[in-house]
Amino acid sequence: MSAIQLKCKICGAPIDITPEDAVYNCNSCGQAFTADGKTFENHYFFPNILNKDKIHEIISKFIKKNSFLRGIKDYSIKSIMPILLPFWIVKTQANTHFLGYLKYSETRTRRTSSGSIKSESVTVYKPIEEDINEERTDIILARRATTIFGYKKVKKLIEENMQNMVHFDIDLLKDKEQEFQYLSTEFSDIDANQLIKTKIFDEHRARAEKKCTKVFDCYTQISFLGTFFTHFPVWEVEYDFKGETYRVAINGNTGEIIKGEIPVTKLFRIVNFSISILLIVGGVLINFFYGKSAGFVPWVTGGIVTFTLFFTVNNTFKPMSVVD
Numbered sequence: 001m002s003a004i005q006l007k008c009k010i011c012g013a014p015i016d017i018t019p020e021d022a023v024y025n026c027n028s029c030g031q032a033f034t035a036d037g038k039t040f041e042n043h044y045f046f047p048n049i050l051n052k053d054k055i056h057e058i059i060s061k062f063i064k065k066n067s068f069l070r071g072i073k074d075y076s077i078k079s080i081m082p083i084l085l086p087f088w089i090v091k092t093q094a095n096t097h098f099l100g101y102l103k104y105s106e107t108r109t110r111r112t113s114s115g116s117i118k119s120e121s122v123t124v125y126k127p128i129e130e131d132i133n134e135e136r137t138d139i140i141l142a143r144r145a146t147t148i149f150g151y152k153k154v155k156k157l158i159e160e161n162m163q164n165m166v167h168f169d170i171d172l173l174k175d176k177e178q179e180f181q182y183l184s185t186e187f188s189d190i191d192a193n194q195l196i197k198t199k200i201f202d203e204h205r206a207r208a209e210k211k212c213t214k215v216f217d218c219y220t221q222i223s224f225l226g227t228f229f230t231h232f233p234v235w236e237v238e239y240d241f242k243g244e245t246y247r248v249a250i251n252g253n254t255g256e257i258i259k260g261e262i263p264v265t266k267l268f269r270i271v272n273f274s275i276s277i278l279l280i281v282g283g284v285l286i287n288f289f290y291g292k293s294a295g296f297v298p299w300v301t302g303g304i305v306t307f308t309l310f311f312t313v314n315n316t317f318k319p320m321s322v323v324d
């Protein structure tokens with residue numbers, strides 16, 4: 001879609017937007033605006049503690065930690081890109097009342113007129129009437145899709161570090177050398193509420209269906225307690241090793257690795273392949289000497305060998321390892 005250029009009402013910097021943007025931000029001062037151009041103050045974020053120097057340190061540590069038996073030296077960092085991922089956090093009180101029945105069979109015994117005891121299977125229809133009441137917090141990416149490396153884990157990071165979320169403040173974001181890129185926001189707060197509403201309806205319905213053979217009636221009522229727009233800082237790093245590019249995503253709020261790729265080098269392949277061969281030979285030898293005397297030995301060694309072989313063979317043939 002073609003971009004439209006606007007001027008920021010707060011700082012005057014140019015802003016490029018597309019017709020898909022439900023909320024947009026000024027790259028220069030960070031101010032959020034709704035699609036109709038009004039300033040939007042319900043804007044939170046997770047402060048960024050990183051800069052380029054720290055990224056270099058983190059990558060060096062990451063490679064050192066994961067390069068055991070791989071012999072990775074002489075890598076070079078190709079690009080460092082700090083990105084802000086937009087999320088909606090929706091707090092609700094959700095109440096569901098459902099009616100249905102549970103069908104099961106039961107064996108019952110009765111005394112016949114002749115005095116003997118007879119047991120028979122009967123079908124029971126047990127009425128179910130229950131409530132689900134919960135206060136919940138749902139988080140969704142404010143976009144239809146994204147290809148940002150490692151983004152799938154960010155929702156969980158937000159959930160686990162909610163106490164770090166503060167009202168947006170550009171001073172807690174800016175790295176002197178590099179500006180953050182705001183990933184465009186395609187869902188408005190209304191879209192987010194609607195999506196979450198559907199999600200809760202489906203979830204509660206599924207919970208009711210789990211408890212009943214048939215649900216007659218399932219009624220859900222949702223009160224919205226607050227919808228917050230938040231940005232999460234992710235540093236996307238690409239490094240080069242022997243002509244191949246590997247990616248690492250770093251949590252800008254804590255400096256932890258979200259997800260990272262590590263090369264599988266020739267050395268690593270040789271090591272893993274040798275381990276595989278040793279395992280097979282070792283397993284065969286153990287079984288040859290001890291297998292006859294104790295019945296469980298072949299099973300135990302067989303199990304250990306197969307389990308370890310799975311990893312070593314896997315390590316031998318895959319192009320790279322992913323750490324997360």
Ligand SMILES: [Zn+2]
Pocket residue numbers: 008009010011012013026027028029030031
């Ligand atoms: Zn601005």
